[in-house]
Amino acid sequence: MLDSFILFIKNIILWPPVFYLLIAPGLVTILISLLLLIWAERKIAGRIQMRYGPLEISPKIGGAIQLVADLTRYMLQEIIIPRTVDTLPYLIAPIAGFIISLLPVAAIPISPIYFPSPMTNSIIVALALTTLPPILNILAAWASNNKFSLIGGARESFLIAAYELIVILSAIGAMVIYGTSDFTEAVSLQKNLWGIILNPISAIAFYVAVLMATGRFPFEIAEAEAEIVMGAYTEYSGLLYGLSMGISYTRMFVYNVIFSLLFLGGWQPFFTIGGHIFISYVLIPATVVILKALIVSLTMVFTRAIYGRLRIDQALGGAWKFWFLVAIVGLIWGSALTYLQQVI
Amino acid sequence: MGGKYVEKVVPSRNLSLLNKAKNHAEALALGAKFLVRPLRITYRYPIVKEIPDQGYRGLIVLDDNKCIGCSLCARICPASAMKMFQAGEKKLRPAVNYERCVFCGYCVDICPENALKHARTHDVVFESGESMLYIGEKFTLDPDTQILSGKVRIYRVRVDEKRGLIYEPIR
Amino acid sequence: MTDSSREFQGTSLLSEKTSEIIIDSPDQLLPLAKQLKDKGYDHVISLSAVDYPKSNELHLVIHISSYTKRDLQPKVFELRVKLKKSEPKVPSLINIWPSVEFQEREAYEMFGIVFEGHPDLRNILLDQEEFSGVHPLLKDFKIPEEDITLKLKEDVKSGTNK
Amino acid sequence: MEQINNVGGFSAKKVDDKTLILFFGPQHPSSGHMRIIVKLDGDIIVESDPDIGYVHRTMEKLSETKEWIKNSVLFERLAILDAGNVTQAYIIALEKLLNVEPPPRALYLRTILSEINRISSHLYGMGIFAIMIGSSTGYMWFFGDREIMVQLAERITGSRLTHTYHIPGGVRRDVSNAFLEELEKGLNYIERRLKDYEVMFVNNPIIRSRLENVGVLSRERAIELGVTGPNLRASGVSYDVRVEEPYGAYQFVDFEVPVYKEGDALARTFQRFDEIRQSISILRQLIKSIPEGPVLNEKYLKLFTKKMKDIWDAEKRVKFPSIFANLRPPAGKAYGRVEEGRGEIFFYLESSGEAKPYRVRVVTPSFRNSILLKYLPVGERLADLPAIYGSIDYFPPEADR
Structure with missing residues (x-):
């Protein structure tokens, strides 16, 4: 009985494709980091804003499980489906959006020898998969049949065009230095110097584009509460609303795992300690990567307490007129670096 | 003496990129400073409570022995919250309905015998609309004693030069 | 109270800084307003009316002042127009003082005064559709007043109800 | 259609x-x-x-059914964040009818409350503005620091927001020297915090880009539309009731009224910050020069019984003479106006010699500014609608009496 259970764990749960999607950096890790991130966001904002932040649930640990209470409430709340919405896409959009926002992890390795699927183009596949969730956002906006939703969806579609290019250009800015589009190789090449030192310009452009992509301040434009209520999710309630709120945090975390692999050295400094191979080659590198992604995410939620919200034309103008050029400069810088390396 | 108009211009419009970066850095640094050393102005309300100073216009208490039943309080009440009722043979007494009371304190101030006074308590929870009518003996009990002898910690608020407000525990 | 026997008719207690003009017919309003505007009174502080049911009159009361002329700035000028209550019509001042736009709409809904030439004369504070027809600030519109004594139920009387 | x-x-x-x-x-x-x-x-x-x-409370009509002094409590609900100034305008008009004047100390106390209210009203307005352009920290800071002004107002009047402090011929309570020291501390704190606001709010490039050239109100347009208060002065018009028709203790202090030219949201923001600075300076002068003496007019002091005098001596609290329940001003009319946080509030009273007013007309600054919501947003972007709404410091319950 026990043997078969261990076998089950070993063969099914620890089988890379399942492990990646379900444990790390997949569902479980993402949910836990969501818990931490949202709690930290509220606490950081609270400290800066002369108040305590959440404390009512579990005051001894600083209200850390507030989100569990929130989720429970969302789950028990009635899901109101307005008569005027297009029901099927209305229901599908947030659920599919949440699942799709998890998909990129299927292409992201978090250890040197243990990956979901051996791919030579894993960076490109991961980036391609990150571009999908906004489409579901626009679907939700359209299905809601609400003017505020519609405006939110329109804003989102304007933003996609602006940030996707920056994300991809700045990722290429890093890829040309490593000369590969495989995460595992890219990380192993950052053994001595991290990507952020080799190409800081691309790193900054990538960082800002991620802010824009995931609706962090000051780019919280597509669901600007004071202007268009809740953007595409105006008509949602209950669990569907909870899921739709989770999408942007999930995306942020996934983007930041990519960021830490591309620019922050991934699981470097890599070291092995004795014991089981699983601990040395999976658990420790995974922890390092996830910690790095969490720290970057924390700096991103910190901006909520500092900035206001930009106008859509200002954000688009800034993206096309400034950050696009920065990404191009980063690409040139990366190519120049590679060229010089080869010459010397 | 008196006021005069002074024309002014908004300083530093059209900042350069460098100045903008400096302002970004300053704002981020200020946020980080507050993150490290927060300046809290809130307190944890249901666990601790604040009691206002003497002179606060809280609930109203009647001193039945002083009252002469002149009904001035009922006449000046702007919200018609205070009304007179027949408490016995030839004896009129006020009763207050907190459903309507706006705590202006006119009744307290017009009472010629000083039979009405303010308690410092303001936070009260009522179960029903009927229980908001304070009549007879109920109106003569001082709610402050109840609050001050409760389990909750009580703070007094002071204005402070550095921290804005500070909360001094009374006990 | 509303059928006041000592109804007020126009003695002034305003400070000496204030000037006042009463005109009997709404026809004289526009030329006078134009004169005042040219003199420097450039904005309207208040436009409202007072109902005098006894003499069957509505007085349109306009308070104007100046933002630009130093010597007029401290002054509040009062302009009174007597209107017949049966037919409260007056030319709109919107072309002279655009600042009256919302106040004329308010006087229209509260008193039923029709401002001829106002481009958008509809209710502003009250509901357009459910409006019953009695203009609320007219003295005909009555509000019941309360007694100062308490009507006691038996259970309340004993002082036992919690 | x-x-x-x-x-x-x-x-x-x-x-x-x-x-x-x-x-x-x-x-x-x-x-x-x-x-x-x-x-x-x-x-x-x-x-x-x-x-x-949407929140019409028929105040003008209601006031015709209430005695003169009760209406003061009614009208302070026009703008609960600025209650001291609103009731002051009503009481000034009523005092003209009754022909009484408050003694100097009462004037000083009124002005202290007015300026505390002005600071808290501006902080409130800025707070709402901040959350409308997405700056939650600005919102929390302004509201948090407003609490200090609210606490100080509570020390004077006994109530946090609905002060009901002014009565015909004076004020209801005197203040102690300990309060004046506490006020000075509060002012020092706010003055220091103004620098933080500048770094975090107006000079923050993201916030500033939302303010610059948004909702531009030219000088001519501002005069034409009869705009009032800081919005008017931010468009370059020199007009402030405190200067034009001084009431309270404004004639005893030196102060500047800032006037900005640009007329956009940024100028209106700076206008309010500068007015807070001036309020701090006014309050400091008032603390220094406040005279001793009674806080109620002789006419009513004469009516005091022995018991009432004892309470005044012990608690510095004015007991009302019973005449207050039934004030009957002689027939006549009067107006009172005051510069409150959002602009000029105007009361026009008509008395027929009865215990209740014959007609009360009140024009609030937000009502006069509400016309901006019709003309200012045209041609701007949707995202700027909340920014314009917030920058003109519009307070709906005040507009909708």
Whole structure:
């Protein structure tokens, strides 16, 4: 009985494709980091804003499980489906959006020898998969049949065009230095110097584009509460609303795992300690990567307490007129670096 | 003496990129400073409570022995919250309905015998609309004693030069 | 109270800084307003009316002042127009003082005064559709007043109800 | 526009395909108790129609059914964040009718409360403005620091917001020297915090880009529309009731009234910051020079019984002479006006010699400024509608008496 259970764990749960999607950096890790991130966001904002932040649930640990209470409430709340919405896409959009926002992890390795699927183009596949969730956002906006939703969806579609290019250009800015589009190789090449030192310009452009992509301040434009209520999710309630709120945090975390692999050295400094191979080659590198992604995410939620919200034309103008050029400069810088390396 | 108009211009419009970066850095640094050393102005309300100073216009208490039943309080009440009722043979007494009371304190101030006074308590929870009518003996009990002898910690608020407000525990 | 026997008719207690003009017919309003505007009174502080049911009159009361002329700035000028209550019509001042736009709409809904030439004369504070027809600030519109004594139920009387 | 069909009790109208009609409120996170019906062409507002009557409380009518002194309590509910100034305007008008004047110490106390109210009103307005452009820290800071002003006002009057402090011929309570010291501390704190606000709020490049050249109100347009208060002065018009018709203790202090030229949201923000600075300076002068003496007019002091005098000596609290329950000003009319946080509030009273007013007309600054919501947003982007709304410091319950 026990043997078969261990076998089950070993063969099914620890089988890379399942492990990646379900444990790390997949569902479980993402949910836990969501818990931490949202709690930290509220606490950081609270400290800066002369108040305590959440404390009512579990005051001894600083209200850390507030989100569990929130989720429970969302789950028990009635899901109101307005008569005027297009029901099927209305229901599908947030659920599919949440699942799709998890998909990129299927292409992201978090250890040197243990990956979901051996791919030579894993960076490109991961980036391609990150571009999908906004489409579901626009679907939700359209299905809601609400003017505020519609405006939110329109804003989102304007933003996609602006940030996707920056994300991809700045990722290429890093890829040309490593000369590969495989995460595992890219990380192993950052053994001595991290990507952020080799190409800081691309790193900054990538960082800002991620802010824009995931609706962090000051780019919280597509669901600007004071202007268009809740953007595409105006008509949602209950669990569907909870899921739709989770999408942007999930995306942020996934983007930041990519960021830490591309620019922050991934699981470097890599070291092995004795014991089981699983601990040395999976658990420790995974922890390092996830910690790095969490720290970057924390700096991103910190901006909520500092900035206001930009106008859509200002954000688009800034993206096309400034950050696009920065990404191009980063690409040139990366190519120049590679060229010089080869010459010397 | 008196006021005069002074024309002014908004300083530093059209900042350069460098100045903008400096302002970004300053704002981020200020946020980080507050993150490290927060300046809290809130307190944890249901666990601790604040009691206002003497002179606060809280609930109203009647001193039945002083009252002469002149009904001035009922006449000046702007919200018609205070009304007179027949408490016995030839004896009129006020009763207050907190459903309507706006705590202006006119009744307290017009009472010629000083039979009405303010308690410092303001936070009260009522179960029903009927229980908001304070009549007879109920109106003569001082709610402050109840609050001050409760389990909750009580703070007094002071204005402070550095921290804005500070909360001094009374006990 | 509303059928006041000592109804007020126009003695002034305003400070000496204030000037006042009463005109009997709404026809004289526009030329006078134009004169005042040219003199420097450039904005309207208040436009409202007072109902005098006894003499069957509505007085349109306009308070104007100046933002630009130093010597007029401290002054509040009062302009009174007597209107017949049966037919409260007056030319709109919107072309002279655009600042009256919302106040004329308010006087229209509260008193039923029709401002001829106002481009958008509809209710502003009250509901357009459910409006019953009695203009609320007219003295005909009555509000019941309360007694100062308490009507006691038996259970309340004993002082036992919690 | 032709009516095409009837959906669930609402009549739908056909509009042209390019424009979108958006009901901004009354159920909207930033509309307040009102709605603005905006017509959008893409992201640009082509028409705006404010519908401000959602919290109408019929104050002008109600006041005709209440005794003179009770109306002071009614009218302070016009603008609960600025109650001291509102009741002061009403009481000034009433004092003209009754022909009484407050003694000097009462004037000083009134002005202290006015300026505390002005600071807290400006902080409130800025706080709402901050959350409308997404700066939650600005919102929390302004509201948090407003608490200090609210606490100070509570020390004077006994109530946090609904002060009901002014009575005909004076004020209801005296203050102690300990309070004046505490006030000085509070002022020092606010003055220091103003620098933080500048770094975090007005000089923050993201916030500033939302303010610059948004909702520009030219000088001519401001005069034409009869705008009032800081919005008027931010458009370059020198007009302040405190200067033009000094009331309270404003004639005993030196102060500047800032006037900005630009007339955009940024200028209006700076205008309010500068007015807070001036309020601090006024309050400091008042603390230094406040005279001793009674706080109620002789006419009413004469009516005091022995018991009432004892209470005054012990608690520095004015007991009302019983005449207050039934004030009967002689027949006549009077106006009173005061510069409150959002602009000039105007009371026009008519008395017929009865215990209740014959007619009360009140024009509030927010009502006069509400016309801006019709003309200012036209041509701006939808995202700027909350920014304009916030920058003119519009307070719906005040407009909708």
